[in-house]
Amino acid sequence: MTFDLGGSSTAPGLVAQGVERKLVALDVDGTLMTYDEFLSEEVCDAVSDVRAAGHQVVLATGRPLVALMPVVQLLGIDDGWVVCSNGSVTARIAPESTNGFVLDDVVMFDPHQALRVVREHMPLAKVAVEEIGVGYWVNEVFPERMLHGLHTVTEFDEFHGRETARVVAADAQAPRREFQEALRLLGLVDTYFVIGSTRWMDVAPHGVTKASALERLRGLLGIAREHTVAIGDGGNDVDMLAWAGRGVAMGHAEAQVIAAADEVTGSILDDGAVSVLRSILLG
Known part of the structure; x- marks a missing residue:
């Protein structure tokens, strides 16, 4: 959604002549x-x-x-x-x-099915669901400074119905074809990146x-x-x-x-x- x-304002700034x-x-x-x-x-x-x-x-x-x-x-x-x-x-x-x-x-999207797929393929990953402007709902406590904002620990089943802008997984494993195909069928896509020595994954709507x-x-x-x-x-x-x-x-x-x-x-x-x-x- x-x-x-x-x-919003679209008024241009003042740039030097010819720039x-x-x-x-x-x-x-x-x-x-x-x-x-x-x-x-x-x-x-x-x-x-x-x-x-x-x-x-x-x-x-x-x-x-x-x-x-x-x-x-x-x-x-x-x-x-x-x-x-x-x-x-x-x-x-x-x-x-x-x-x-x-x-x-x-x-926004409903993360319930995405979380099911993540838990199936990455059972050891720590998972967080973003609460915009506040912080995250998390399935367990994250190490200090790995995520910003307020963290609210909740059970997986309680994520249902909480629309979010993204799902984040820490210590995410390398993607497998079956995992990515399951996300694709949900209209979602995964993005991987590294912060420090930790491998992260974001799940968000395709595109x-x-x-x-x-x-x-x-x-x-x-x-x-x-x-x-x-x-x-x-x-x-x-x-x-x-x-x-x-x-x-x-x-x-x-x-x-x-x-x-x-x-x-x-x-x-x-x-x-x-x-x-x-x-x-x-x-």
Whole structure:
């Protein structure tokens, strides 16, 4: 189910004469912020300068909305949009609202059958069902900092009827053909990525990715595809990098991510995103 929950503004920013306004999509963990959640002053300054130049910066992340808002505040972003939960949730930044955001577009589904398939094929995986703007319902306690927001432990049977934007599994095994076919029959798809040493899997409706949400925003803003830039490092960034007019992989990214990109920058330890953001200011 897809629905719009908030108004939005499409007024263009002020860009230098002769410079085309760009949509700049930025992954967070492993791209702007280290996996232990350090955000450098250089990254903050570069993001601020790109925004000040009139370009539309959109944070596009696997994080849930509740975990992204602190990053939004650290970066000083006070307008525009964010894409969360790997494309299932798009929100407009609204400092005047209680939570600092207004939901703009959300893709939801009933997770009951997906959870049955996950439990059948990955019985040892920890499973979480996202509660938008709050946190997760989980089948058991997750290790600290593996998930953000409030965690509510519940039995598998109690997940039934709780619509969600995605299902997350930690310590997920490599996908098997039978597992992926079962998801396909449900109209769902799995996406794998690694955070630290933990293998994660997202289950979401087929066709829902960071790229699909960004394409919607691109059309809303009236920005040409060739004026889009994306930077990322994970398996959940592959579609986004392929979608962008200029897709940039971080230097520490895996081979499949680098293959989807047009270029490669430095690693997260070298603040590789900064040089890319600075280059945008040159036109």
